[in-house]
Amino acid sequence: MSTPATAGRGSISHVIFDMDGLLLDTEKFYTEVQEIILARFNKTFDWSLKAKMMGRKAIEAARIFVDESGISDSLSAEDFLVEREAMLQELFPTSELMPGASRLIKHLHAKNIPICIATGTHTRHFDLKTQRHKELFSLMHHVVRGDDPEVKQGKPAPDGFLAASRRFKDGPVDPQKVLVFEDAPSGVLAAKNAGMNVVMVPDPRLDISHQDVADQIMTSLLDFKPEEWGLPPFEDSN
Numbered sequence: 001m002s003t004p005a006t007a008g009r010g011s012i013s014h015v016i017f018d019m020d021g022l023l024l025d026t027e028k029f030y031t032e033v034q035e036i037i038l039a040r041f042n043k044t045f046d047w048s049l050k051a052k053m054m055g056r057k058a059i060e061a062a063r064i065f066v067d068e069s070g071i072s073d074s075l076s077a078e079d080f081l082v083e084r085e086a087m088l089q090e091l092f093p094t095s096e097l098m099p100g101a102s103r104l105i106k107h108l109h110a111k112n113i114p115i116c117i118a119t120g121t122h123t124r125h126f127d128l129k130t131q132r133h134k135e136l137f138s139l140m141h142h143v144v145r146g147d148d149p150e151v152k153q154g155k156p157a158p159d160g161f162l163a164a165s166r167r168f169k170d171g172p173v174d175p176q177k178v179l180v181f182e183d184a185p186s187g188v189l190a191a192k193n194a195g196m197n198v199v200m201v202p203d204p205r206l207d208i209s210h211q212d213v214a215d216q217i218m219t220s221l222l223d224f225k226p227e228e229w230g231l232p233p234f235e236d237s238n
């Protein structure tokens with residue numbers, strides 16, 4: 001399901017993908033380990049806290065986690081990252097693609113639409129998450145990660161998307177010709193702060209208020225219709 005077309009979408013020439021929760025089903029790993037850690041403090045991890053953390057650089061999300069859950073006197077943001085690391089390192093290599101991710105990436109690449117990734121995740125975690133999907137991710141023109149020197153501030157700052165735009169062969173690209181795919185509220189804001197168009201594919205557990213900013217909302221990448229954005233249509237009947 002998608003929202004009705006809005007006026008003035010124009011023609012998209014370049015596409016930037018978020019990664020966690022959008023291309024890869026990795027947000028569930030963060031949720032799982034954060035539930036385990038909060039349970040140790042007899043607290044529960046809820047989706048209002050999840051919404052504030054997702055998409056951000058690790059240390060920025062960690063500060064939000066310990067502050068908002070009220071455990072910062074017992075656990076620092078830095079120690080939280082250490083505690084969750086062993087669990088995440090076991091989980092990340094099992095990362096699976098989100099529905100429609102492979103189909104959309106392969107389609108845009110086959111039609112010579114320049115595509116890339118701008119993720120908040122840092123290089124070491126990126127490598128663990130993508131190790132089973134190297135062939136697909138090799139179709140990206142480039143990848144901007146959270147520890148990139150040009151990403152001074154994580155999402156919702158526009159740094160990652162602006163760096164991604166600059167690195168296209170003919171970049172920087174006019175932001176009105178760029179379409180971003182995002183799952184996180186912070187990522188949608190980052191794309192709009194970069195002046196770009198954004199399709200949001202939110203987890204259904206996110207509060208609906210987070211859907212106000214995106215240009216289009218859909219429940220799955222399988223629902224994306226490229227021609228609505230001036231991109232070549234799928235030729236299969238799916």
Ligand SMILES: O=P(O)(O)OC[C@H](O)CO
Nearest residue numbers: 019020054055119120121
């Ligand atoms: O959603 P991404 O790809 O920007 O990743 C951000 C964090 O690693 C997970 O929320």
Ligand SMILES: [Mg+2]
Nearest residue numbers: 018020021184
């Ligand atoms: Mg994401």
